[in-house]
Amino acid sequence: MSDDRQKKAISAAEFFNETARKLLATERGLHAETLVSSVARLAGSLMYRSFGLDPNIEPGATVFSEQAITQGPKLKTVMLVTLQQLGQKIDAENINEEYASSKVSELTFKESHDRLAAFFLKYCEVAPISHLDAAIGAAIATGILIHDCREVLEVKRGAGIALSGFSEGMKTAPYPLNGKSAPDTQPDPSIIPAAPPYSPYTSEAANAIYNMLFCDDGALFRSQSGNPGTSWQKILFSEAADVPALQALALDNSQEGRIRFLAFSRLRRLGIAVPPKVLLGSIVEVPLSGGLDALAAYSEGGVRYVNQSGKLAVIEGMASFLPLVNALLTASKPFLAQTIPTVMPRLPPPKSGSMRMTFLGSDGMYFGEGPMPVLQRDAMAAPVVQHATDLLLAVVAASTNERA
Numbered sequence: 001m002s003d004d005r006q007k008k009a010i011s012a013a014e015f016f017n018e019t020a021r022k023l024l025a026t027e028r029g030l031h032a033e034t035l036v037s038s039v040a041r042l043a044g045s046l047m048y049r050s051f052g053l054d055p056n057i058e059p060g061a062t063v064f065s066e067q068a069i070t071q072g073p074k075l076k077t078v079m080l081v082t083l084q085q086l087g088q089k090i091d092a093e094n095i096n097e098e099y100a101s102s103k104v105s106e107l108t109f110k111e112s113h114d115r116l117a118a119f120f121l122k123y124c125e126v127a128p129i130s131h132l133d134a135a136i137g138a139a140i141a142t143g144i145l146i147h148d149c150r151e152v153l154e155v156k157r158g159a160g161i162a163l164s165g166f167s168e169g170m171k172t173a174p175y176p177l178n179g180k181s182a183p184d185t186q187p188d189p190s191i192i193p194a195a196p197p198y199s200p201y202t203s204e205a206a207n208a209i210y211n212m213l214f215c216d217d218g219a220l221f222r223s224q225s226g227n228p229g230t231s232w233q234k235i236l237f238s239e240a241a242d243v244p245a246l247q248a249l250a251l252d253n254s255q256e257g258r259i260r261f262l263a264f265s266r267l268r269r270l271g272i273a274v275p276p277k278v279l280l281g282s283i284v285e286v287p288l289s290g291g292l293d294a295l296a297a298y299s300e301g302g303v304r305y306v307n308q309s310g311k312l313a314v315i316e317g318m319a320s321f322l323p324l325v326n327a328l329l330t331a332s333k334p335f336l337a338q339t340i341p342t343v344m345p346r347l348p349p350p351k352s353g354s355m356r357m358t359f360l361g362s363d364g365m366y367f368g369e370g371p372m373p374v375l376q377r378d379a380m381a382a383p384v385v386q387h388a389t390d391l392l393l394a395v396v397a398a399s400t401n402e403r404a
Helices: 003-023 032-049 066-071 073-085 109-126 131-148 155-170 204-212 231-237 243-250 257-269 319-338 372-377 382-403
Strands: 279-288 291-298 303-306 312-315 354-361 364-371
Touching: 003 032, 003 109, 003 131, 032 066, 032 073, 032 109, 032 131, 032 155, 066 073, 073 131, 073 155, 109 131, 131 155, 204 303, 204 312, 231 243, 231 257, 243 257, 257 279, 257 354, 279 319, 279 382, 291 319, 291 382, 303 382, 312 382, 319 354, 319 364, 319 382, 354 372, 354 382, 364 372, 372 382
Parallel strands: none
Antiparallel strands: 279 291, 279 354, 291 303, 303 312, 354 364
16 A cells, blocks of 8 residues: 555544544443444445445345455454554454454444444545545554553454454445435535534633633643743643653642643643543533533532533532532443543533533543433433432532522
8 A cells, every 4th residue: 555545544544433433422422342343344334335346236235245355354454453553462363253243232234334334435535535445444443443442342352343343344235325325415524523612601701611621721721921820730831741740740639630630631642651541520511491500520529510690609628518529420430431532522512402421531531411311211321410410409509508
């Protein structure tokens, strides 16, 4: 493969990775087996499209071809090389083929195809990139996803799932795209939403506090002009990164959760390994008739609440709130254990009828979203909803008593 084709395949891998994470997310976050299986299926399906087989074959039919036998192993090789370059000790001999099954995915082949194919094919058109090179890009993306999911899905098992997905895609006649075969009728692939900050409130001060809840814009935490800044600000924002100081700040359990998250974030940008899945904060957003309610609790015990009207409540150093904060954080930890961090920019505030839960982890931002009644019945989300409600009631009561 020429350098130009290789660069195009890598760019495609980045797009496929980010697109799949967004389109396959549910109110419970991302299901690792489904994510790996779906992208592998699309890699195989793109490879199928490069074979030039009869386009009139019944969609969904199983198709056996010489091309799949000769070309198919490329996807496996690319996936394994990607994993090896990411530091994984894996080869064709130690893939766990017991997991080479579509049954571990929460989606059928058609459901994976329906969610992803229009966007993947549109990318091929606008890049432009051939279906063969796009298939290689999707195999690279599959390897990256297996690596990123390693905390919840063993790499050898993930590779087995990918093999099944490659095979399914290369042996299944593609389905029409929403009843149409022409990808130019499909949505534009520029699906990455506008990046934060967002302004859900009429007050600029409330919007600033709201965006600071998520710690994804370090500029909001810099010292003001003329102010020398605190010690943590000097560590976080020094032009030349002091890695040992950043590591000490990130690992300091007595430090504010938001500051620790910012320190972990800079370490990750520097390419420094960080301990995975350390929970530093939980944020719950609920759109109400009068606006957006946003409640945040952090690892040191601090609480921020932005009311739908834009009014703000801050809880710091109040021992009576610690049990409530700890209960919410404990209820949030299963989301980190069972899902993976997003690579997408933070989404705009949730729309009416939905509730969003965002979790700040040492390795990135996690989220779950869905209708409130659904979340209240979900085994993993319901405890978060309940403990967030308990904390909110306590914050409101404390604010009312203070005004009285």
